[in-house]
Amino acid sequence: MLLKSRVASLFGVLLLLISSLLWPPAAQQVHAAPAGVTPGxxxxxxxxxxxxxxxxxxxxxxxxxxxxxxxxxxxxxxxxxxxxxxxxxxxxxxxxxxxxxxxxxxxxxxxxxxxxxxxxxxxxxxxxxxxxxxxxxxxxxxxxxxxxxxxxxxxxxxxxxxxxxxxxxxxxxxxxxxxxxxxxxxxxxxxxxxxxxxxxxxxxxxxxxxxxxxxxxxxxxxxxxxxxxxxxxxxxxxxxxxxxxxxxxxxxxxxxxxxxxxxxxxxxxxxxxxxxxxxxxxxxxxxxxxxxxxxxxxxxxxxxxxxxxxxxxxxxxGLNSSGGGSPTVPPAPTGLTATAGNASVSLSWAASPGASSYTVKRATMSGGPYTDVATEITATSYTNTGLTNGTTYYYVVSASNSAGNSPNSAQASATPASSGTSTGNLVVQYKAGDTNATDNQSRPHFNIKNNGTAPVNLSGLKLRYYFTKDGTADMSAWIDWAQIGSSNIQIAFGSHNGTNSDTYVELSLSAGAGSIAAGGQSGEIQLRMAKSDWSNLNESNDYSYDPTKTAFADWNRVVLYQNGVPVWGVQP
Known part of the structure; x- marks a missing residue:
């Protein structure tokens, strides 16, 4: 009987040992999916x-x-x-x-x-x-x-x-x-x-x-x-x-x-x-x-x-946690845009799901290093003031909640400039003569208005339109038609480093163009540009391009100079 009892005890211990090897503790058990249910x-x-x-x-x-x-x-x-x-x-x-x-x-x-x-x-x-x-x-x-x-x-x-x-x-x-x-x-x-x-x-x-x-x-x-x-x-x-x-x-x-x-x-x-x-x-x-x-x-x-x-x-x-109601770190904000003002830059971005606040960071070099300029922002916009006109600023935004901070957003930049309204009452209007952003020609059209009470000589006015060349080929340009006469307009290209621009085209008006009467306008100026090798452009990322403007409208992304002084528009 004693031998039997010992054998039984030994057998029981062996069973327990095997069980512990075959089955994990109850807290770690993985329940099999019901019949017919395949995870994933x-x-x-x-x-x-x-x-x-x-x-x-x-x-x-x-x-x-x-x-x-x-x-x-x-x-x-x-x-x-x-x-x-x-x-x-x-x-x-x-x-x-x-x-x-x-x-x-x-x-x-x-x-x-x-x-x-x-x-x-x-x-x-x-x-x-x-x-x-x-x-x-x-x-x-x-x-x-x-x-x-x-x-x-x-x-x-x-x-x-x-x-x-x-x-x-x-x-x-x-x-x-x-x-x-x-x-x-x-x-x-x-x-x-x-x-x-x-x-x-x-x-x-x-x-x-x-x-x-x-x-x-x-x-x-x-x-x-x-x-x-x-x-x-x-x-x-x-x-x-x-x-x-x-x-x-x-x-x-x-x-x-x-x-x-x-x-x-x-x-x-x-x-x-x-x-x-x-x-x-x-x-x-x-x-x-x-x-x-x-x-x-x-x-x-x-x-x-x-x-x-x-x-x-x-x-x-509340599905963005694995249980217990704990939130997860929000994703990086998207859609950050930066708009230049006079000694200021206005920022806006899309809300990050789950975020309770945002931090705006700024650098004076593309890619950073960034410095926090505003924290604990609960809105999806912010205006950074007290900036230096003519200096390009680079921004990113991160989102936060109790779980932590998101990665930075994609970078956006802007260059503050003095007011885009003209002290001489000159206004530039623009329309897209060609709304196909990926063909081989660009056709910006312009009109200059004089909202003042005295005539303004067109001689000494220069108009700049900013864009990206999209390659190394030289640019060519023509005046297809101008009310003031195409022979009275000289065209030149210049290099530029700014938001969505590495090049500008400059139209200089000569004395033969005459003047704009008080309350009058220059009339339409039709510019056409193309690469020397006639390869396609990509205007969708050009600073001064706006395909939604199919009729003339005031446009401060075209800059007008009078005797070398900017009197209309915001330079990128």
Whole structure:
């Protein structure tokens, strides 16, 4: 018996030793993916729970899965599919999932009779637990939570068009499940209600003809989950100003609904332009993650998200961390521009997602070394004053948050100069005679105006146009036509080192050109330039070139000298 006992003990120890070799400790165990789910690929899940409307479920689990991953539900547009959304609008979310380790669920509509739109119109869909698509989508969320160690405080939803409408519905109907959402080109929750399970399109809502008070919109959303007294998820709304599929009017109506649901003022507390055509407003707070953020995109139709927008959604939702809510270092700012003024340079740049402040750095040599000139800037613009006219300054900008500092932006430079207005009341107008920036000829046209009360002799005036030669070939130039006579204009080229310029062409006017009467003008001067070998130019990076000016307009990037003194324009 003793021998048996010892053998058994030995065997048990051996088993424990083998077990420790074969299996890592519980804290290090890697759970196998559910059957049919391949990390790093869009995978279909065929059985996921209650699914009254027969939706399909697809899932993307990153290869680099976080220990407690966030979950994003990505809802496609009408006529779309999970795979089309995965490869299209949602692709940047997929790329970011590999970086931050979150999971994405892609519901797919099977309503071919309704153009594969998601049900946001029926009474069943607009009642919590009432059936139809929202119930199926919530089953997908529950399945994912049951199979992965999802951080339940970091469940989000985003969608475009029909998916954006569903985003609003899910956030209003399941506010206790979702932390936040992004809606691209949507409508307020319940706006599409038709009272029927089969009438799927509300032309009134789509055309922006439904307008309610903020309280009415809020009450309509609250009726979807009667008795709920908790807080509502944060939401980010995007809409193009010329959307002809889901009218831009719905943008304002959705703002009414969500400010009411959050119990905050409909007056924004913060407004800026992260990019030139965007107007961003924040409600209930000015931080990067307010209760409501609304971004209007000037000139955009039913075509968003477009390039660069998803990064702002990821930062707003809070997907740019691997868990625990810790932010990551923001990316370097983009789009830095520098505009010269009188003893000053004005800078602007695109907002860096996740940034809380910016640092402006300056050098007097291209490439640095740079010195900080302004820190803790919360805007996306800054004017550096007290500079020396005629000196070229080089700038970079970095972004910061609690996680650290970004790399520097690309460099921009400018050379301050005295005021570009003329003390002698002379103004240069310009238009592009040829708007093809990459052909073998450049055709800038000029006109000189006299806004004064006395005539001005054209003799002694010199006009300079700045550009890049794009090569070593010599330049040739001709006056195709001039009202003052082409023989009264002499052409010369000079070298120059400045912003987007290494060369200038100078037009000198002789006594034969006469004078400009008070309130008069020189008339059109048509210049044409080409390389001696007739190779192509690249005018797109030329300081004085502007293809948008197809009619004469005042242009201070052409400099006018009177008796050797600059009287109009800003030299690069």
């Amino acid at each position: 690929a869009l995978s279909q899940v065929t059985s996921f729970g209650n699914n009254p409307s027969g939706l399909k479920m697809y899932i993307y689990v990153p290869r680099n899965l976080a220990a407690n991953p966030a979950l994003l539900v990505a809802v496609h547009y009408c006529s779309g599919s999970a795979s089309a959304f995965y490869n299209g609008y949602a692709r940047d979310y997929v790329t970011a999932a590999e970086q931050y380790g979150y999971i994405i669920v892609f519901p797919e509509s099977t309503h071919s009779q309704y153009s594969n739109c998601f049900d946001v119109w029926s009474p069943q869909a607009l009642t919590r637990g009432g059936g139809s698509d929202p119930v199926g989508i919530m089953s997908m969320v529950s399945w994912t939570e049951a199979n992965y160690n999802i951080d339940s405080s970091r469940i989000y939803v985003m969608g475009a068009s029909s998916g954006a409408m569903m985003t609003n519905v899910l956030l209003a109907e399941y506010p206790d499940v979702f932390a936040a959402g992004t809606s691209f080109m949507g409508v307020p929750a319940t706006c599409f209600a038709t009272g029927s399970a089969t009438n799927f399109w509300s032309s009134q809502c789509a055309n922006g003809q439904i307008s309610k008070t903020a309280q009415q919109w809020g009450d309509a959303a609250r009726a979807m989950y009667p008795g709920y007294t908790g807080s509502y998820p944060r939401i980010q709304l995007w809409h193009g100003t010329v959307d002809s599929t889901l009218s831009y009017n719905n943008f304002a109506e959705a703002i009414k609904q969500w400010t009411n649901l959050h119990g905050i003022s409909a007056t924004p507390v913060f407004t800026d332009s992260p990019q030139a055509s965007w107007t961003r407003t924040r409600y209930g707070g000015s931080s990067a993650q307010p209760a409501l953020e609304a971004i209007s995109v000037q000139g955009a139709g039913h075509t968003i998200p477009a390039a660069g927008m998803v990064a702002y959604s990821i930062a707003f939702l």
